[in-house]
Amino acid sequence: MARGFLFLIFFGVSVAHAFVEKSFYMGISYYSQNALGKTTASATSAPSFLGSPNYPVNLKYDWRLSLDWYLSPQLSYTPMARSASGDSAKVTLLYFVLPIGQNLGFGAGSHWDWSFGPGYIQSTIKGAGGTTVLSNGTGTSTFAVPGESVTLQTISLSGAGAYNFGKSRIGVDLIFEGLLSSKRAASFMFSYAYRFGGGM
Amino acid sequence: MRFIFVTLSVFLPNMAAAFTLNSSNDSLFRGWQNSEVTFNVNTANCPTGMDIPGLIEEAVKVWNNVPTSRVKISYNSSTSSTTFASPTTVYCETNFQGVTGADQDYVPAAAAVQPSGHYAIGGLLYLNVSGGQANISLYDRTSLLVIIAHEVGHILGLGHSQEPSALMYYNAGGKQHLTLGQDDIDGVSYLYPRNEFNGDKMMGCGLLRNSSSLPRHPSGGTFAMLMLLLLLPLFVYARLRFSVSSFIDPP
Ligand SMILES: [Zn+2]
Numbered sequence: 001m002a003r004g005f006l007f008l009i010f011f012g013v014s015v016a017h018a019f020v021e022k023s024f025y026m027g028i029s030y031y032s033q034n035a036l037g038k039t040t041a042s043a044t045s046a047p048s049f050l051g052s053p054n055y056p057v058n059l060k061y062d063w064r065l066s067l068d069w070y071l072s073p074q075l076s077y078t079p080m081a082r083s084a085s086g087d088s089a090k091v092t093l094l095y096f097v098l099p100i101g102q103n104l105g106f107g108a109g110s111h112w113d114w115s116f117g118p119g120y121i122q123s124t125i126k127g128a129g130g131t132t133v134l135s136n137g138t139g140t141s142t143f144a145v146p147g148e149s150v151t152l153q154t155i156s157l158s159g160a161g162a163y164n165f166g167k168s169r170i171g172v173d174l175i176f177e178g179l180l181s182s183k184r185a186a187s188f189m190f191s192y193a194y195r196f197g198g199g200m
Numbered sequence: 201m202r203f204i205f206v207t208l209s210v211f212l213p214n215m216a217a218a219f220t221l222n223s224s225n226d227s228l229f230r231g232w233q234n235s236e237v238t239f240n241v242n243t244a245n246c247p248t249g250m251d252i253p254g255l256i257e258e259a260v261k262v263w264n265n266v267p268t269s270r271v272k273i274s275y276n277s278s279t280s281s282t283t284f285a286s287p288t289t290v291y292c293e294t295n296f297q298g299v300t301g302a303d304q305d306y307v308p309a310a311a312a313v314q315p316s317g318h319y320a321i322g323g324l325l326y327l328n329v330s331g332g333q334a335n336i337s338l339y340d341r342t343s344l345l346v347i348i349a350h351e352v353g354h355i356l357g358l359g360h361s362q363e364p365s366a367l368m369y370y371n372a373g374g375k376q377h378l379t380l381g382q383d384d385i386d387g388v389s390y391l392y393p394r395n396e397f398n399g400d401k402m403m404g405c406g407l408l409r410n411s412s413s414l415p416r417h418p419s420g421g422t423f424a425m426l427m428l429l430l431l432l433p434l435f436v437y438a439r440l441r442f443s444v445s446s447f448i449d450p451p
Contacts, residue, residue, distance in 0.1 A: 033382070034267075040379040043364040045346070052382035088218050091386060123268060125390045129227040132220060134360045135370050138303045143220035143359030146390055147227030152268040153395045178267040181401075185267040 018103050018113030018164040019070035023198025025060040025169060029076060029191035031093065036186045051187055054078050054093045058191050062198070065100065072115055073098050076189065087128050088145045094122040095175070095189075097158055111164045119156040121177060124149060154178070167195040219368060219387030220359035222313055222320075231357025231391040233319045236272045238287035239355075240279035245329050246292040247337040252327070253278075255341075256290065259348040262367070262378055263356065266385050270400050271392035273352060284314045288323030288355050296330040304332025308339060308347050311354035323355045345378045358387045 035051035042048065056076035063071045074097050081090035101115025127146030134143055154177045162171030173189040223229040231237075241252050253275045260273035281289040297304040307328060314322035327336050336344060346367070353368050361368040366381040394400050 034385060038380075039382050039385065040377065041365050041381070043369075043374045045365065045367070045375040045377040045379045045381075047377065047379050088220060089386060089390065123389070125386055125393075127227065127390065131225060131227075134220065134362055136360060138306060141360070142224045144223040144225055144227045144229055145220055146387075148230075148390075150390050150393045151395070152389050152393045153397050154268060155396050178265075182261070182265050183267045184265075 018111060018162060018169070019062045019064075019072060019101060020195065020198035021062060021064040021070075023062050024196045025058070025062075025193035026196065027058045027060075027169070027191055027193025029056050029058050029189050030054075031056050031076065031078075031095070031187060031189045033093070033187045034185050035188055038185045052082065054082055054091075055080060056093060056095065056189075058193055060193060068102055069100055070102070070115075071098070071100050081126070088132065089125050089127045091126075092124045095156075096120045097156070097173070097175075099158065099160060101160070112161065113164065114159070114161045116157075116159040119158055119175065121152075121154045121156050121175075123152040125152070126150075164195075169193045169195060218362045219366070219383050219390070220361065222354050222357050222359045223315060226315065226318060228318045229315060229320075229357060230318045231320055235270045235392045236274075237356060238274055238276035239290050239323075239325070239352075240276050240281065240285065240287045241290045242279050242281060242292070244280075244292065245294050246327070247329065250337065252290060252292075255344055255348055256352070259345045259378065260352055262349055262380050263352060263388055266380065266388050268385065268389040268394050269392045270394045271356065271388055273356070284312075284322035284324045286322050288313075288325055290325045290327065292329040292336075293326040294329055296326060296328040297332065300326055304328055304330040304334055306334050308334040308336050309351045311351040313355060313357065320355075320357060325351050325355060342376065342378065343372070346372050346375045349378055353384065353387075356388060357391050358384070361387070 031054040032051040033054055036049065037047035039051055040046060040048050041050070056078045058074060058076045060072060060074040065071050076095040078093045081092045083090050097117060097119035099115035099117030101113055104110060104112040104114060126149040129147035130145050131142050132145050133140050156175050156177050157179050158173050158175040160171055160173040162169050171191045171193070173191070175187045175189065176184060178184045221227070221229045239256055241256070243252060246252050256275045263271055263273055276287045279285070279289060282291050283289060293299050296302070300310040302310050309325065309327050311323070311325040313320035328334050329336060339347065350367055350372055358368050360370045361383045363369060363381055363383045366383040368384055368387065
């Protein structure tokens with residue numbers, strides 16, 4: 001009796017909230033890589049708040065683990081590689097995160113969720129090859145343009161929060177690489193996704 | 201949706217990956233085969249009171265701190281070498297213009313590597329201590345760090361970048377901070393890629409594989425273990441919450 005009552009409450013809560021059991025999300029995002037002062041975007045080399053922009057497509061799925069915890073794997077990939085004005089290399093980004101998270105607050109009025117977990121980041125730098133002529137201050141020099149394709153793999157730890165309304169979800173992920181060392185870098189991802197399935 | 205598109209267009213600068221290699225013709229140049237790159241300093245002609253080894257140790261940090269690169273750069277020892285060597289020779293050159301061909305009034309330092317196959321096997325970094333206006337003793341500490349870090353970039357195997365924000369841009373004159381651009385990060389990551397599934401320490405540390413008393417785990421297993429360690433407390437917490445809720449629920 002008690003458990004049945006609890007289940008009903010839980011079900012009522014879950015459908016009105018952010019994580020929704022067995023629902024699938026698809027969306028787009030702005031992924032600011034090496035942000036929060038790790039890099040510069042100015043000629044004075046002043047550290048920048050924003051990092052380098054990437055525009056991944058996101059896929060996400062929610063599984064209920066327990067009363068109010070969810071496992072919510074999310075895959076992001078940049079269909080358009082980050083590219084050069086000189087086109088010396090193209091950089092693609094793949095980010096997979098396996099967070100567990102919780103809906104925030106109670107009742108139908110709450111739209112917020114939060115999550116955190118480990119992730120995997122893979123970048124591919126594909127050089128264009130050939131040579132290019134660049135200034136060296138007092139004249140010009142010919143430089144070789146990278147000609148190989150190189151893969152980088154790092155482990156990340158991230159925390160995220162999102163606001164949900166109707167079938168839309170707007171989220172912010174804070175993603176750390178090299179968390180336990182001086183290599184530490186923070187990136188953030190600002191995303192919009194649309195929910196398919198899982199009820200209202 | 202309109203909100204999102206407005207936001208994206210605001211964030212859309214023309215980001216370039218414009219780094220090049222320190223070679224005039226070899227697109228397959230890979231820098232040093234060993235990702236631990238070291239420097240020996242010949243202080244014979246260096247300005248008195250200028251701690252060149254200390255400046256090198258300070259300047260290389262920006263390269264060492266790139267999360268997606270495994271490169272590890274350090275000062276090694278003093279040397280009497282004045283030419284290409286491994287570790288790279290750093291030498292204060294009085295006849296800077298005559299030896300490098302670079303204008304001693306504009307160029308404070310120059311660096312070159314000796315290639316063999318697609319790898320660097322020797323390096324030489326000249327600091328300008330000539331009578332010219334670009335003598336290193338005429339620069340402040342921040343500028344010296346920027347200059348040295350830029351030359352270290354050449355020793356690592358990078359050429360110039362066409363991005364003004366990059367440390368590897370040919371003109372360091374406007375730089376007031378020692379900060380890498382994404383272009384520099386792409387460059388050093390390309391030459392010395394970090395792969396935390398293939399030997400490089402996870403999350404930049406020796407968390408699960410640095411202990412000599414433990415057998416080396418395969419890195420895939422290390423990853424799984426780390427995930428488990430992260431998820432376990434959460435599962436326990438979730439179970440606990442569930443049982444407490446059940447317990448306090450009135451019969
Ligand atoms: Zn240069």
